[in-house]
Amino acid sequence: MTRQSLRIKENQVSSVDSDIHDATASSRNSTNAGRKRAQDDEHREEDEKLEEEHSRKRVRKSDSDENNQSVESSAKKTKQRMPEQFRKVRGRLGMLERLAKDVPLDVIFEIFCYLDPSDLLRLARTSNDLRGILMSKSSESIWRTARSNVEGLPPLPLDLNEPQYAHLLFESYCHVCNHKGRCDNILWSFRMRCCKSCAAALPSLSDGRYKMDLPVQFFNRNLLPQECIQGATRRHRRDVGNFQIAARLKAEFEALQTPKERDAWITRKSQERRAIVAHGRLCEVWHKARLSKRTDELSDIRKQRKDAILERLAEIGWREEAEKIIDSWREDEFTNHKAVKQPKKLTDYGWNSIKTELVEMLSTHKTERLAEEKRCTLIQRYSRLEKEYDDIRSASDLREPFPAVGDIFTYKVFENLIWETPEDEELTDVLFREKLAQHLPQIIEQWKPAKIQELVEIMQKSVPSASAADLYLATSVFECTNCLSRPKMHYPQMFYHPCCIQNPAADSLSDARLKTYTYGRNTKGPWMSRRIVWSDSGSRAATAIVESCFLDPVTATIRDLNSANPLIECTTCYADKIYPFGRAFMRWPFALAHSSESAAYQLPHHTLVFNSFGEEAQQILACEPERYIYSSHHDACCAHCHKSLVRSFKSLVDHFKANHSDIINVEKLEASSVNKPEGIQEHWYWNPCFALRDLGNEFRYRPPVAPVNVAATFTADTATSTTSSDTSDDISSDS
Template sequence: MTRQSLRIKEKQAPSVDSEMQDVTASSRNNPNTDRKHARDDEYQEELEVEELEEERSRKRARKLGSDGNDQSAEISPKKTKQRMPEQFRKVRGRLGMLERLAKDVPLDVIFEIFCYLEPGDLLRLARTSNDLRGILMSKSSESIWRTARENVEGLPPLPLDLNEPQYAHLLYEAYCHLCNHKGRCETVLWSFRMRCCKNCAIEFPESYDWQYRKDLPLELYNSQVLPQERVQRATRRHRRDVGNFQIAARLKAEYEALQTAEERNAWITRKEEERRAVVAHGRQCETWHQARLNKRTSELSDIRQERKEAILERLAEIGWREEAEKIISKGTWRGDEFSNHKAVKQSKKLTEYGWNNIKAQLVEMLSTHKTERLADERRRSLSQRYARLEKVYNDIKSATDLREPFPALGDILSYKVFEDLIWDTPEDNELTEVFFQEKLAEHLPHLIEEWRPANVQELVEIMQKSVPTASADDLYLATSVFECTICTSRPKMHYPQMFYHSCLTCRPPAVSVSTQRLLTYSSCGPWSSRHLVWSNSGSQIVQTIVEGCSLDPATATIQDLYSVNPLIECTTCYQDPTRHYYQGGRAFMRWPVALGHSSHALVFNSFGEETQQILASEPEPYIYNSNRDACCAHCHKPNLRSFQSLVSHFKAKQVIFFLRHVFSN
């Protein structure tokens, strides 16, 4: 007999009183009809209770006073709850709509509805109420499951070892079957008929492990009956082949229950065929499963993209879209700060309510990014300006006569005119190398005119601490020697060598705004004499050399010593060749090297017949760091890279030159 709902029966108008009497009489004779009418009466009573409650609510609303207090008599909540039918008291929702569906809607209508669903939907419906579970888990509903499975495109057919609900559970229930973790678990072990997360995968034994195979019969282990799966390790990238203790124990029990060898061989053959079918079916399921995941990933990606575009449109209305697009344009394959923001990267459509919730945090993020971006662009622009000015300075310096002090790079960069040009020129105005060339040609002579006397005076003051009567003219004397206190070797320097010593242009302390600006973009500071001192030992050794060359220490200059170019032997540095194979012998040198032999015994130009032999053993000079350009201080010709090019150039210009070398024989 076809089941009808109360709604269908209400549409049927009674024809005559005799028909009603016949129905009443038949209902008395049929117990099923009695139960049905009793259920309909219950439902009718429930509707009446709802209508009564709605009517009383309307009356209370009409009787509200001006003070907002209810002046009507209210129905006790306890009485209302008592009138609720017993079967609906603990049902979620408005009087249990699914309960009504299972009890009142005809089965043919239910079956027709369920045929449009998928197996996963049927599985979840079966868990909502006992009535729906009874309908869907009955043998008669198998056609519904089959039709629902056919609705899924590309889904492999039902395997032989699973029924329809079990198959749907394996395909659609995305939780770990071992730990029951509620998070999504998309790793399906098809041969084991289960899902497993990465943390639980370590519970499976290696398929070749001794603990796994120790209790198994040898014939069973060597066959192709035991299922295997390849799982990923929890802490490693590579995978491992694992088995299943429960399945192995069940197959072992089946195998040992057989008595004869023929039965066991036939069982193994049958199980191997079944396993091959399971493996082949698993491959099909994995292909379908991965395609489903990819489709879902693509759908979520499209939703996120739509949400992102909607957010950009909202940002355009308040003037922040341009900043967001700048963030997106600088993104990598991993995304960008805007697209990866938690308010943007969501797989749900943007609503007005959702936009109002995320608007403030997005504006704050974009405002912070804009501040940082402008500061970064400012730093990059300043760095480029400093680099261009440095290049122009180096080009000018390479073509300048450096026999007189020349300002260091830090002096140029910290000069007020150039500092203001770099820091105060608007970002839109590009300062090119040509622009800096023109400015240096205009201001460099005045800068040198101010800078050189002041720094020369600093040298004179240092010299006067040891020689009170010293003056600027004494800087050219050979006996005027200075040394650097930073260098470990304490190198000796003559005027104007100290102006090109790197330690004296190293990073100064940030004592002023100008120095702080310079140190931000350059490793070279203004020249300073704070690490320069008078060298008493150097002055004494040079005086010894000058006197050894028959020159007057009070008037002899460095050029005088270069002209004499004495051959010097340090007898203190003699080493026995029999005991020092590599460095043994007598130590000969030219005068600049002798500055490092203070308090040693020196012999000058008094070697007689040995002189030619000593000079013959002097090694050929060479240039260290030959990858750097050299420049002639007389004619300023640059790009003299090799020693031979220097020699050829000096010979052509008839310039006397000397190189420092220590040699021994």
């Protein structure tokens, strides 16, 4: 018989009161019930009035202290009038409790048919009455109808009932550790959800403990359920089992007495396992589709919230800044902000709670953005100035010192032009070119004498009588103390050495500004001589090379040494077993660095032999390759236009033919028997931007017979020499 509510019963009693006038007791009960109902309605109306009054006073809580006291008094009265059984019930007087007791079952069933299994599962946990209704056998149709409301959901499996199936599908916590965090990893064969940490504890199928004491038939018929667990990477996958399921199956198997029963049981369980696996595949497809749909729904909600926040920001003038963050190539800090990314609809209360935080974030971002835009503008201006200056320097004679780009950057005219010009005003290449043409001569006129004097003072520490004219001597050799190999250099190579421009600006303000362009590393600072010292070993080696060319060390210049271009052999390298490729020959720039490099690395002395090699000279010269034919190193400069060129005879002649045919007889150069760069030395010079070692090259000559003995040698350590009949010279440096 269908259960009816008390209200319906009371209405029926009132309508048929004339028919049951002989039932005095029933009439009395009906009267009492009506009186009680009237009292309940009166109390309910009174409670509602108190609640409304309490709500109004709570809204006006901040108006005055008197209102606060009245609200507290009203709340206290409401609490006193509330029945004891409803004081700890959430909701308005426990409406679900009254629903389960008063509403007819057919109405409840009709309502529940519009829900899904997850809703029924949660309703069953609200009260004992609802649990009794939903967990009864008679409510199976409700679960079935609710399950049909879920689109694409696979049918109920044979091994689960409706609540169990709903629990597996919709309860998102881990069934092993009961952690309330969301767990979407479902092991369908095990009928459980399992987080990654708990899944790592599941036994592997290859583990002997899992197979221990289990019947052989389980493995022959593939009876035990298994799952594939994804590890930290895609390659780390393993098949796992379940101890509890294995133990239960073992107990069922051992409870059977006869082999026939066991065979039938194994056949049935195998079929059930195949059905579970097939059903699990369907559930996995549905589960992934559900997660994807949920992800899309959350994305839509977040997008709506983001759009609503942007509209609110437009009202207070911050939308433009937020859109700049969104359109930036960097990480979208605004969209990923915790106040924006929430999958929750924006309300007035929610906006008021996040408004201050968002405005602070946008204000900070605007400050940083403006600073970054200013820095980019400054970098662009520095780059344009540097480009125009490099173009001017590349067309200048580098045989004389030229200011570093850092000296131009720190010159007040250009520094103020870059920093003081408003950001919205563009500084063009033409403007920088005009400014350089106007101020560069004055800069060089002030800068060059001061820097040359610094070098002279460095020389005078070792050679007190040195003067500026001595810088051009071939025996004036300097070295860098900042480089590990302490490279040797002639004037003006030190003015283009990278270690000499890695300096802070003299003015602290200029230094701070320069770091904006160089990213704080002082890689393009003004030129300083603090790392340059006089090289005693290099000077001795150069003196020996000059004397081997029968030149006077006191007057011989670098140009004289280039014209002599002596051929030099290192007998130490030939005797060394590390170089079994023949005798080592080189020209003077490579030999100067080669003879003195051993001092820095504490290598054995290098003994150098100069010029006179008798009848073998032509054979040795024939082995000398033109190393830079296929090189991209522009280590030569045209003496006429100062353009950087590849140091090869062909590239030099091609350049002269294309640009200087009016002042150079190119046909005569091509007809010359000397088709090497050294043969036309008057038309080019070494690029001082390259180190001495890079300006020369070493080559090997393998003689057909044992090399002749060399009698005359020169040792840089003792600065003494002897001469034999073949007048050959050598040098053994302390390097």
